[in-house]
Amino acid sequence: MSLKNFGELTPEEVMTLAINVEESNGTRLRTFADLFSDYAPDVAGLFAEMADEEDRHRDQLKVASDRRFGEFECTVTEDDVWEVVEPFDLEAGEHFVFDDMTLRRALESVLAAEIRAETFYRQACEGAKDPDLQELFRQLAEFEDGHVQWIEKRLESLGGTA
Numbered sequence: 430m431s432l433k434n435f436g437e438l439t440p441e442e443v444m445t446l447a448i449n450v451e452e453s454n455g456t457r458l459r460t461f462a463d464l465f466s467d468y469a470p471d472v473a474g475l476f477a478e479m480a481d482e483e484d485r486h487r488d489q490l491k492v493a494s495d496r497r498f499g500e501f502e503c504t505v506t507e508d509d510v511w512e513v514v515e516p517f518d519l520e521a522g523e524h525f526v527f528d529d530m531t532l533r534r535a536l537e538s539v540l541a542a543e544i545r546a547e548t549f550y551r552q553a554c555e556g557a558k559d560p561d562l563q564e565l566f567r568q569l570a571e572f573e574d575g576h577v578q579w580i581e582k583r584l585e586s587l588g589g590t591a
């Protein structure tokens with residue numbers, strides 16, 4: 430199946446994807462917060478805080494969606510629009526070694542997801558005809574930009590090269 434272009438999506442599909450983006454980024458962040466809670470509690474705390482913010486973004490989007498569109502059927506998923514970025518192997522289970530390298534990989538994985546979310550909202554903002562939705566997507570792009578900057582700062586503080 431070929432990937433859809435952003436311009437081909439209906440406003441309802443954009444909204445559905447936005448909610449999916451928040452849910453999957455929230456889940457990713459919460460997973461990392463749990464995994465790194467002993468090894469790197471400061472970064473784990475940051476991940477947890479960001480996960481809470483993604484929950485709030487999701488709730489905001491749901492309210493806006495109900496208000497603007499009411500109930501609707503939508504089958505589009507993230508997989509229809511972009512390649513799934515999942516470079517981090519969480520299946521390693523008990524063999525998982527916690528060190529600065531895996532912390533770096535976790536941060537890089539989150540960074541890629543946050544950049545994708547920001548890009549998504551910038552495109553959604555450009556494409557939105559409804560001024561309220563346009564404003565909501567603009568704000569969300571800014572929040573995601575904040576997440577990108579936090580993560581970049583943490584990566585810098587790890588030092589060295591990848």
Ligand SMILES: [Fe+2]
Binds near residue numbers: 454482483
């Ligand atoms: Fe978000």
Ligand SMILES: [Fe+2]
Binds near residue numbers: 573
């Ligand atoms: Fe985010």
